[in-house]
Amino acid sequence: MTARPGGRPLVPAYLATGGTARHPRLRLERLSLLLRSDKPVPDGLTPAQLALLDELADGTLTVVEAAALLRLPVSAIRVLAAELVDRDLLVTRAPIPPAERFAPDLLKRVADGLRALKH
Amino acid sequence: MASAPSSTSRVHLPDTARDLVKILVTGPFGVGKTTLIDSVSEIRPLHTEEHLTEASAQVDDLDGVRDKVTTTVAVDFGRISLPDGIVLYLFGTPGQERFRPLWDDIAYGALGALVLVDSRRVDASFDVLGLVEESGLPYAVAFNAFPDAPRHYTQDQLRAALDLDPGTPMVTCDAREANSSLDALLALVQHLIDRQNTATAPESV
Ligand SMILES: Nc1nc2c(ncn2[C@@H]2O[C@H](COP(=O)(O)OP(=O)(O)OP(=O)(O)O)[C@@H](O)[C@H]2O)c(=O)[nH]1
């Protein structure tokens, strides 16, 4: 696959998730949006939680974008984000519901948008 | 494109982003997945590192040698912001059977798959076509135009070699060219629209 640009992960994956493999309730998709809430950052957060909040200070990211920027596996971001949602520090929004993804109007807008990019 | 203060800030989504959709760009090793995504993506190439613990555990059991080895695989992705708040993500998804759990996770909720085929080694795409068909994702096939590709194949021969359904779109593509990559993606999206029209068309007597 693609060679990764050099550098170690900012936070080792095993520390980032504190050993938990899965969060019991919230299942985040790769394209779920992560948004910072208004709540101030409390003391006692882990470095990985702080690193994620830090990335989100500049704007909205999806789960995969956060994973790429923090160099953490998607599974680690899912856990981290769920922890931060529990603390009201993060709001998430699901991408388009799977049932709506084949709506003719949406598909047509995708096609029109792609056509407009051609030059 | 407007200049951004740092490379990081360009990754953040525009405030207008509303409908996030994805398409898988898949195919065997070295077929041009990353090239196609980079040719059309608005963000610098990004990737996630995926850990494949379970798959490697099985291999290790068979080996009886190594213990708890985790293989990682990089999954590239790119993004195209379209009008009306639509953001289209492209995921360069490895097409090997052993990546199936990863494949299923990425495929969840996807619009469809663009399957890249190298006409110099058509059989390298059998695995991925199997994965795509089992996942139920609608797909289109794009033959990547490598310079030393055999020219004597007709479209019918290529279709037959891949055992494609007559309704499956097949285009040729140069993944290095944005326009060509866009055409391949358009062939897929048009296929999705046609399927939908057929599905919702009033029944003729
Ligand atoms: N001539 C030609 N070369 C291409 C085309 N697409 C890709 N290539 C070249 O083929 C090589 C492999 O392309 P990649 O985009 O890295 O392939 P990949 O599918 O991402 O490969 P892996 O991630 O390793 O599986 C690169 O050297 C590309 O420049 C194409 O359409 N035409």
Ligand SMILES: [Mg+2]
């Ligand atoms: Mg690649």
